[in-house]
Amino acid sequence: MSSAFFVAWCQLSYHRVKLAVAAAGVVVAVMLMLVQLGIRQGALDNSVAVARRVTADLVVVSPRTKTIFASAQFPRRLLYRLGSNPEVVAISEMYMGQGRLRNPWNKLEFPVSLYGLDPGAKMMRLPGVERFEEELHDMDRLLFDGLSRSNYGPVKKYLSDHDSIDVEVNLRKVRLIDSIDVGISINTDGNLFTTPANFRRLVPDRKPGSVDLGLIRLKPDSDPIKVRDSLRQYVGTEAKIVTRDELVAAEIVFIRENAPIDFIFGMGAAIGFFIGFVVVYQILYTEVTNHLPQYATLKAMGFNDRYLLMVVLNQSVILALLGYFPGFVLALGLYRIATRAIQMQFSMTAERAISVFLLTVIMCGLSAMIAIRKVRTADPADVF
């Protein structure tokens, strides 16, 4: 064990209460940073959950739209041209829109997102949807997103006990045949999946010729970017062709620009950092100030400035470690509470755990750097 570390530990642990207060400050900081960054990530992840489920190699979108959640339509006929490229294996259309789902228990209507796509085309990863492929083609049959908010009532629970439930969507009686877990976002409280035909029944004013997304499957060995570029001439300025990754990236950009997620949660994390910084600085500064004569004595006896700086720096590292692990455990608990309260999935990632740990070390280190300036003022000649 390094000598400076030992001195640092003795100094910190001598007053247990003071140490507990200092560590508590770091705990709060760590917890705030982890929770805020976790919710930010969770909100982002959930918001692009639908886009991430797209498995098509290329996606045709309207050039007027920035996000698939508020998509503008483009003419379906454009999609028929694209089959002329030998690399294209399959083309499928997808409709998206908003509806109002009436909670069958309390009879209140809540907005819901509607998706109309051919479940057999396998352009989206919807777990378990194959089982309902046949059934969805029947009139007014829909799948309910099991991760939808509880606004709509205990639909998922009901469906796990019963075969189906009849509900009202856009003033039309439909049957929810089961629930699959996909994910909701800041923009939407719940999702319903069905075929294009059923979609148009629910949104009768939508012209069948105007679609929201075109989903293109390419040959397995083809280069999506090259095909994308060669397909562009077929759609001209009426539609835009993007790869799957570009679609997800565009969604993330949209969410970040249009919902103030980064700002709100980034600010929360920054406040956590600041609280920790101030608490640690206060503690370290008083420690240094109170022991200035002793530090000066050590200098007089031949310890150099660097040694004393290491003592203070080690104290900050100890505080970082003592604060991080309880803060981490608390944050895990808060993730669970937030998942229940906000009804979006929040989980800890190794990346976030590590980056917040580094932030904590930096936070404590910065406080130490400032407190350390005081050490230099310890003048050994003043001891006599």
Place this chain on the structure above:
Amino acid sequence: MPDPINTTNSIAAPPAISAKHVNFAFGEGDLQKQILFDVTMEVAAGEIVLLTGPSGSGKTTLLTLIGALRKVRDGELTVLNRPLHTASLEELVEVRREIGFIFQQHNLLPFMTARQNVQLMFHLHPEVTAEEAARLTEELLTNVGLGDRLDYHPARLSGGQKQRVAIARALAASPKLILADEPTAALDSQSGRDVVNLLQELARNRGCPILMVTHDPRILDVADRIINMEDGRVHSANVTSDVIGSIGQDFRVPRA
């Protein structure tokens, strides 16, 4: 322990401290206040020298210069064969490591036990193994009569005991010179006497020269020599008997 310095005052041995025409002033320009005027003195190897004089006479300033805690700007000062008037800050820190300091205030680290406070000094001397350091620490604390208080924090020790820990600490890394600034000032007469006897005994055993600033007439008898300062000048550097005679009268206090 490394070999103690030879205690016999052979003529060939260079003095532990040699100051020649040292001047020292605080402040700059109009505010400059000169503290030391043309100080010339020596402390031979193995000698116990007391530095006395009224307050403000520059004793402590001289001690900080000798202890390499301040830079000498005017004059020549050689301590343990190192010229301090030309030394850099790093070299000054080097010199400090060879000196055992005892202060008026014990200045022990309050958050470390007596044992840890003493053992800390060995961190400056990586050549001493951890086991050796632990053994020497116990030996030193036992020598100063604290063998049964090894793991006490300073807060649980009396003033005299704390000062004895401070002495053990000063002696820890086999210093070649001990500088003490009124080590008995904060102690009652019995503890003060004990501390001085201890210093004297340890110094004699190790042959380590001691330069001690003191106002305390009760301890003048331990000195080989007394240097009296007044107004920043060395007033007299007489042999022991003369000075004890004169100062002893000036400072005489009733003894129980």
